[in-house]
Amino acid sequence: MKEYAYFPGCSLEKLAVSYHTSALETTRKLGVKLKELEDWNCCGSTTYFHIDELLAYTLTARNLAIAEKTGLDVVAPCSACFKNMYFTAAHMKGDPDLAEHINFALEEDDLHFSGDIRVRHLLEMFAQDIGPDEIKSKITHPLEGMRIAPYYGCQILRPRRDHEEIENPRYFEDLLSAIGATPIEYSLKTRCCGGSLIISSRTAALTMVRNLLQCARDQGADVIATACPMCQVNLECYQQSVNQEFGTDFSIPVLYFTQLVGLALGIPKNKLGIGKELVSAMPVLAAR
């Protein structure tokens, strides 16, 4: 049975609790064990880089060090956490001085990060490690006819520089097809939702949310699938605000891909935290 060290991140405690539960449910069903890190701390998101770069890396390094002890690959469901972990690991591997300084700090918590750990995003784990074929073979309730807009967002892809992949990735689509749904093609699938701006520069953020919702709807999406709590909250919780701001009438449910996979695996809705969303998914899911 494949096992991963699991770093939920702050948002999954409450704000994105349905992502958390659905992740656990679906992985269990797929025979993958998620082992939550003991006493993990906040990854600092991006805002921490506004205060101190070194400290930002250190915060993440602590989690990496804890994960490294398990000897497992570590998986993060939140793209911001993922990006921080992925690059902190990369930088510390590439820059011995940085590693030395940070490990000096980690000593205070009896920790050390040596750099050899594989950091995965939960979506990558589903779409690449487990793989569409494996998942396809396990689904019982294919989401036939459901038109889903796969939303990658930013930090699951960037700033990695493998261009072909990051500018036009396909693995989310493949995953959605695997669960019987119809992934829609829309050109903003890797564009930013403005998550980190919603507080500090609201209008900018709302416009970005608008453009995304618009583009997805134009291509006829019933649902938007996300792989990040920040994106989910942004695209969903702020639809009202968008409508107020721009006089639009969006009400597109925004679900975590784990919830959709869960449905296809025949896991009851409540176990997937469906019903906690502000834009109800019921109309779309009614049939199922």
Next chain:
Amino acid sequence: MNNEQFEPTIIGFTCNWCSYRAADLAGTARMKYPPNIRLIRLMCSGRLDPTFVFKALTGGADGVMITGCHPGECHYLEQNYKALRRFHLIRRTLKGLGVEPERVKLVWASAAEGVKFTNEVKNFVEEIRALGPLNWGGVGGNGHPIAAPITEEVPA
């Protein structure tokens, strides 16, 4: 080696077609590397006779850098492989003599790799500096170590 840092002397063997031109390129591009290395041009790294390496090391050099075209890109088709084999045996022999094998280094550099050449020189100078002076020259030529009574070394 009193307090100021040890400046090693390094002899570098280059092949006429790749590495010597890499060195030229480093020059024309005004890249910088330490002056510790002094280059000798051979037509091919295959010309490298172990005698040259020993001559350099026993003659006062602290390190020897052998350079040639990348494997498969030798101007003479495959002669750089002969250099490769000799290099391995030279290192093993040095080991037997109690001399650090790392003092002899083999580097492949194409005519386009001025940067690589520069970096390899920089690194090698540091590596040799870390190893310290060789002083084989002390026994080189006919200047053997002066035969002084070494009584202090054999206490009763």
Next chain:
Amino acid sequence: MSETYTFTFMKEVSSLLHAADGNPFPMCVQCGTCSGSCPVAAYMDYTPRQIIAMVNAGLKDQVLESNTFWYCASCYQCTVRCPQGISITELMYALQRYSIWKSRYREGLIGPSFSEAFAKTIVRTGRTFEPILAPSYIFKFKLGEFFREIQNATELMIKGRLPLLPPRIKRLENFKRMIRRIIPMGGVE
């Protein structure tokens, strides 16, 4: 009135980028890929490209007065596309650090105080806690926005998606000592 070039600012900012990968921004050729790619460019008073030019030219005051780097969405679109391999996003972070460090930023910007509030909660608890985040800065600003937040917040509360008690990590003392080895707490506590 005409300006002249000074390069200390450029050097200061560069020095704030020790761990960031990519090329230094003085290599910028002003092609505009970053600003063309930037989803927020329209809301910035200078585009990222202009900011780079201004940093390189030493126009410190204008740079610190601008909102550009506070509006950066951290989407890294510019960074991965830059033909010169410059990590523009990292540069934006550096400018944010510089501005907080010198506590010089334009009046009425939410970014700085939010960042500080966010940072503080983390170093105090090891975790983030959304509820205190909102008020801690929104009171400073437009009431309307505050209510909009509340509206969302309450909905979320009802759906059980907002925590009622701030979470803490267990080994908080170690954690704080750890942080102290990186920066003197004064900075954020």
Next chain:
Amino acid sequence: MSDKPKFAMYWAASCGGCEIAVLNIHEKILDVDANFDVVFWPVAMDAKYKDVEAMEDGSILLTLFNGGIRNDENEHIAKLLRRKSKILVAFGSCANEGCIPGLANLSSTNEIFDTYYETVSTDNPAHIRPQYRYQMPEGEIQIPVMYPVLKTLDQVVDVDYYMPGCPPESHQIAAVIDLVVQVLQGKAELPPKGTVIGAGGSTVCDECNRKRNVKTITSFKRIFGQPIDPELCLLEQGIPCNGIATRSGCNARCPTAGAQCIGCYGPAEGVVDYGARLITGFASVIESKDPDQIDAILDGIPDPTGQFYRFNLAGSLLKAGKPAWKRNGGNGNK
């Protein structure tokens, strides 16, 4: 005192094999006696250094000097005999290039003493070491001072001729004696100074009649443990035979007898460093382009230094291993 030309032979740091080799020329030894007045030959007759010192400079016609220069006594005698002799021949491998005693140049003096005085074969509970000078009631006694490295004869004095071999082949010695005799009788000319006598100019392969092909080595083997083709070149069978680089003159004794050449005749004419020739010779024909595979093949030569410098370390470019020259060499003695 006869007016026959004077002959001397001396052994410095050596095993004595050279003397045996000389005696091994059978009845030719009589020619020596017939033509020479043997004035100094510690092995064969009693003589005192002071007798030699008493002689007129250049009064000895021919001196065969074997053994390397290991201590100040060796050097003293070498210089003495140089002074007294017209023709000084570096006789045998030790005098020429250090030979087996020269392998001591791989170790520091301390290591040598440790081995000699402290290993199981020696019962020395008090860790006693001989002192170069020692005050006795009767006065100070001295023993020769050991040098840090062994030197070859021509590293301390000017040498007229070189006669390689460990020991030199008796038929070659005989030939040389013949030559000198003929010179004495005015029937022949002496070769130019510095010539290597009693040997060929090419290498052992020249005299070896094993069959040879284009060489490609895929592995090195020890001489024992597998059947050896009696007809085929040993090196081609993976046996590290030094014949390719070793001076001819021995009639390829060892290879002919089925043992690999170990190089006692030293480098061929005009070669700067014997070991280097073997390194390049062996390495050049290794059949691989892959570093790891090359390494694997070379593992077949467990002691490259010994393989390539067994006889000539002291006389080679290298002269000595690092422990012998680096400051307070070896680990000292605790």
Next chain:
Amino acid sequence: MEKIGVYVCHCGTNIAGMVDVQQVAEWAAAKLKRRGVVIGRDYKFMCSSLGQELIEKDIKELGLTRVVVAACSPHLHENTFRTACKRAGLNPYLCELVSIREQVSWVHTDKDQATAKSMAVVSGGVERVNYHAPLEPLKVPIHPDTLVVGGGIAGIQAALEIADAGYKVYLVEREPSIGGHMAQFDKTFPTLDCAACILTPKMVQAGTHPNIELLTWSEIEKVDGYVGNFSVTIRKKARYIKTEDCTGCGICWEKCPKKVVDDVFEAGMGMRKAVYTPFAQAVPKYPVIDRPNCTYFIKGTCKACEKFCPTNAIDFNQEDEIVTVNVGNIVLATGYETFDAKRIAQYGYGRLPNVVTSLEFERLCNAAGPTNGEIVLKDGKTKPKAVGIVHCVGSRDKNYNEYCSVICCMQGLKFAHLVHERTGAEVYNFYIDMRTPFKGYEEFYQRVLEEGTHFIRGKVAEINDAARTPDEEGKLIVQVEDTLVGVQMRIPLDMVILSVALEPRRDAKETAHKFGLSCSADGWFIEKHPKLDPVSTMTEGILIAGCVQGPKDIPATVAQGAAAAARALGKIHAGEIALEPFRASVIEEKCSGCRICNGLCPFNAILFHEDRMVTEINPALCQGCGTCVAACPAGAIVGTGFSNEQILAQIEGLLLLNVGEEAVPA
């Protein structure tokens, strides 16, 4: 004792700026006296005629027997100084040039250290030169025939020049017809004359020239030999056409039922048949059967072409033919490929139908192209109302190619003009920098400006079809910052042309290896000297012309084709070439016939005489690498020019073993 003169060059300030040249010269004269140095001079420019005369004078007056020049790399001026010695009656090979510029003054930063190193380098040269032997250059006859590889405009030009001079040329082309990229173009900048009109006459000339043997649909298998005497193995791929019978009437491809997308000549914009000539004016005129697509070869039936061929020229049983030609010189003109725009996904090429590459657009506006020159959208009828031209696609970008592709700016202007002229559409050029050097180019830029083309300074960030406003509906939206006003723009367009980078051929590295050349990091072939010897290579007798050496436009390409030809002709005319007399030879009495060396020579110059049990080296085949010299365990092989004595002496010199330590300032 040799009498050695040491000459230290200032090279203006190039050397003198970092090395105390006077001190070096004086030091040599003083400290190296014992080594034979009788005079040490420094001079501003040793390579100048005055500098050379200085040496000649000393040779004559001081009776120098050896000369050491400390200046630039031997690869630059070795010959200069050898010739100077020769003029003064000293054997040229008794001169040694040591580099204190490329290897000292240009790479070091401390004047004392640089000076000290220069002294060591000079001492190395002095010790070495003591062991130099007078040598005579080897004369090798030059085979009068020449091989030209690549039938683009560069190759055609080179072939014609040589053929017109009366010498035989083999012109090898991979495709069924010569013509190369230029044949695909419509107009050529800046004069706008039609590519076909100026190219096809040259193609016909090349095809009918008595001195040119065309080998199209052929590829180089193997190259043996050396300058003056190459032997090249060529694979003539089976055409399945008896060329001796074919009249090129075209009935076969008329009748062929199998249509295939033409990815090569039409750049995927048009179709061809399974039996085809790439284009109407193809040279040679006879077609090839595209085996993988031919119905007969797939299904075993059809043979329509055979049925209808009036001269029974079809032969399905043809097989590849291997021919070997002997030539004295080789011109490589294998050209370039275009960058795969799919690699920049944000430009939507391949996803958005009306995003086309420059090469595709050339076909699109080519009168003989798939749309007969109509500039229309993918639907095949609509004329675009707004067209964008994106510069530097895959060029000047660390993520793809760092170099500038040279032609894109002018090509962009050309396209702008054509679109404007034929559709009246609004045209936008998106550029980082406009680069229009060379004759008539800037004028053309002015002309296009007058025509009202919009020039937007900004590298396009992305191209997508996500409309935000009604007038963006159904359009391609180009998102870019207009850097001159500092505003992010979204521009709705109907068609976008990507000026894709020129890249080295996919198989450039293999080709280079086949011919013993080296490629730059980018993959372009390296010329002998970037400024002074752009068409020669490190490998004597192999020349390069056109884009194989780096991106360039047609005028530059043609010039190089002609230049390469001139080089070849020079050698052919001379009839023989002098080579460095660096060769290995065996001292027979020392050779014991151990056969260690026998397997070491890739040029088969080493032969073994079973009878005498000795090895011998054939100087005609020996290339002078010296591997056998280094390998001989008996020291029985010697090499001229790089003898053991020379190199060991140079080592001693470099280590200053024969000079007092005080010689080198700390």
